[in-house]
Amino acid sequence: MQFFGERAQKTLILVVILVAIALASLLATVALAYTPGPVVGGAAVRGIVKFTGPVPAPAKLDIIKDPEVCGTEPKFDESLQVGAGQGLANVVVYIEKIDKGRALTTAKAELDNRHCRFVPHLQAFATGTELAVKNSDGVLHNTHIRLPNSDVFNYALPEKGQVIKKKMTRAGLMKVGCDAGHVWMGAWIAVFDHPYFAISDKDGKFSLADVPPGQYNLMFWHEKLGKGSQQLTVQPGAAQDLTQVYK
Ligand SMILES: [Cu+2]
Structure with missing residues (x-):
């Protein structure tokens, strides 16, 4: 049939x-997908990122638009900041492909257009965080946040004090620019779907808390110096101190 x-x-x-x-x-x-849960034998992973190469004086930026607002003070390239003991600031440090551990903490984050710069220049937070994009200047900005192949946020902020909020649901490394002709404006946002990330401070120091025992790749990303990695083996309760060097 x-x-x-x-x-x-x-x-x-x-x-x-x-x-x-x-x-x-x-x-x-x-x-x-990442599964949060109790961590048994979690350990801190601390360290310092160093840059041992020559550190040129930061280049002065050309303010080619709205000089009456944007050009009232000199502006300098922020892409390479080296502090005490050759410590390299603004390195995103994170564990690659970790699928379980402590819960994500979401907070409120802000990206301010202030004196025609983005403040902060680099930030990292977890998915689910609400990002407030703000214009503190009396000039039109158009904040454009993008992943390599797609837009995340693209809005004009014509008014001083204006804020547009966006819940950030996608993970990835995002490049920020201003489409209102302020070609010198640039920033970065790193969004993670797990809590094991940090940004190195002005002296290159970073810290990850409560990492579950296991073997991982610890990744490093810097906007000018690129990626680095090291193998990471976490034993129960044993804190680690690491050094990562960019040359
Ligand atoms: Cu702008």
Whole structure:
């Protein structure tokens, strides 16, 4: 007995295959997602990032638009900041592909357009954080936040004191620019779907709390010097002190 014609049968088989593929990719996504829970034997991972190369004086930026507001003080390139003991500031430090550990903490974050700079120049936070993009200047800014292949935020802020809030749901390293002709304005935002990330401070120091025992890749990213990594083995309760060097 035949319920379907041959053509209908072929269509049915195709639909079943497509549904199976969709389910498989959905399950793969779920398996990769971060699962928060209690951490047994968690340890601190601390360290310092150093830059041992020559540190040039920061270049002065050309203020080619709105000089009456943006050019009232000199502005300098912020991409390489080296402090005491060759400590390299503004390095994003994070554990790669960690799938379980302590809960994410979300806070409120701010990105201010102030004196035609972005403040802060670099920040990192967890997914679910609400980012308030603010214009503290009496001049039009258009804040544009993007992932490598897509826009995250792209709004004009024409008024002084204006704030536009956006809940940040996607993880990734985002580049920030101003589309209102302020080509010198630039910043970075790193968003993570787990809590194991930090930004090195002015002297290159960083700290990750309560890392579950295990083997990981500890990753480093700097806007000018690029990526680095080191193997990380966390033993139960044993704090680590690491040094990462950029040359
Ligand atoms: Cu601007």
